[in-house]
Amino acid sequence: MAPASTRPTSRDVAQAAGVSQAAVSLVLGDKWRGRVSATTAERVREAARDLGYRPNLAARNLRLGRTRTVLLVVPVLTTEFFAGVYTGAARVAAEHGFGVVLYPSPEGIGPARDPFASAQAALDGVIASSMAADALTAIRGDQLPLVMLDSDPEGSLGAATVNLDIADGVRQVAEHLLGLGHRDFLHLAADVPSWTFEVRARELAARVGSVAGTSVRTTRAPISIEGAQAAAEAALADPGSRVTALVCDDDKLAAGAYKAARRLGLRIPDDLSITGLDDLALATAIDPELTTVRLDAELFGEHGMRALLAVLDGRVPEEGDIPVELVVRGSTGPPGAA
Template sequence: MARSSTRPTSRDVAQAAGVSQAAVSLVLGDKWRGRVSETTAERVRQAARDLGYRPNLAARNLRLGRTRTVLLVVPALTTEFFPGVYTGAARVAAEHGFGVVLYPSPEGVGPAPDPFASASAALDGVIASSMAADALTAIRGDQLPLVMLDSDPEGSHGAATVNLDIADGARQIADHLLALGHRRFLHLAADVPSWTFDVRADALHRRIRATPGTTLTTTAAPLTIEDAVTATDTALTAPGPRPTAVICDDDKLAAGVYKALRRHGLRIPEDVSVTGVDDITLATALDPELTTLRLDAERFGEHGMRALLAVLDGRTPDQGDIPVELIVRGSTAPPRTP
């Protein structure tokens, strides 16, 4: 039997879920907390999905004075990390009747120009990842709610922040390599003026230098494979003992380190251990597979969207950093005995 072309109504959803139309309105309008149970709310959402129900958002938004649209600003789309953040944010947004517009800022982590004639009129709020709050002045205006991801809580100008526990991740990397017996380290740092890279560098340096007999050299490179090759070449030819472990701020930097080490006839991990950050697809394409810090991009985006929904609803977002996990693979091993 062919499905009716008649558009399902809120009454149809109410009948399918076994609830009142008022309950359907509360759930689909995201006003159900404290009024209906979580079980009932999920039953209504499932009925709406099964029926293909779509509320008349234009009419509802006119009544509420909302566009039901938020902007996700990211520095770039050069890896799959930021698309993952978008996927997580969009998933939560869709559950609450919101849409998410992804905006890779053409200025990177610098000032983000307004992509609309007036963002404050076109959007309900902004989620910004890995950027400084003052870089978003043109987008935020004076009134637009803002949630900062992977950003300095002290420099957010009062905006809510959601962060990965990147400092703990840096300590996990240091502890892993120290436990293997490494004492001579090269930190290949991202040449990006970003709070998150400063935090991981500080945590890494504190952990390593707390262990007697260690040396740590830092060299910076832009986030490209070829720049990482050049920076590693320079570090390997510098006077003094060669590092036995290279700690990279990013998996792409680690790929450049692989190329440079092999040009110098060095094996991974027999001669030099290498670590990265992000656990993108590239990490398992390298040979040997890369030991790296896994950052759950989708979970990150989910938390960011939930924080913005809380702000829009006048609630305080959940606190606490999102845990990260070191994934140990074949690129790390004990250093060779001299």
């Protein structure tokens, strides 16, 4: 018996089954029909099972020149949202025999950091979200098939893009609030330079601006509950403020806004209506429950992976943004309901 420390190879299986290594490869690769008899094939499979044989992926990858592994680049993983994106992408990948490796960029990727240094596996393609342009060009230089998530279709260096229909979500929020009678808006915006946030600002301004007698102020905050609380408190404390509707770039910012409102003695939604965007677990944990736009993160990841598979396959990925849905809960109501 060979030393237990070294794993059996296809040659070991061949020897055990009394055939050549090539036959083992044919049988286990399911390419044996017409080449190997059914009884021999069964003998090979049995030997493989007995020995606990597992193909050496490194050797296979080398031989085939592909790895069936893709890289997913996300800003930070420690959020429900991107964890969901990963889960969706990984599920579709697994269905097609692919694996997904993560590259969570801690502080945005700069030229000094190499997205591939941490990806030990060789890669067949890349799905990237919200990346700095320099890292993007570094990837392009590698000639790897690339799909961009939530980024400007115009400025993506020709890469395929898969986007959530954020603009439509903001449109729904604006119309919901306008319909309730709100006229004075505050936009609590994420302090992050990313196309997905630019879209929010642009669409909100366009929708609200199309109605006479309205106003939209903007204040920026880092994406954290504390940061949002501070920014919202400062903006709302302004004595001249007549704001009745606070539109937040995401749910975390909205959670911060809740605390700001509480400290200022503003009741939600009587004195101030608040909306979020994401629909995290957070949204139903706070009181009142948050009116927000549901983004299906897993679906987003699934679409991203499907698009990449299409590119790898030489096909053209489907066009079209992923629909989002306004979920109305208790944090919005008519202004001045007191």
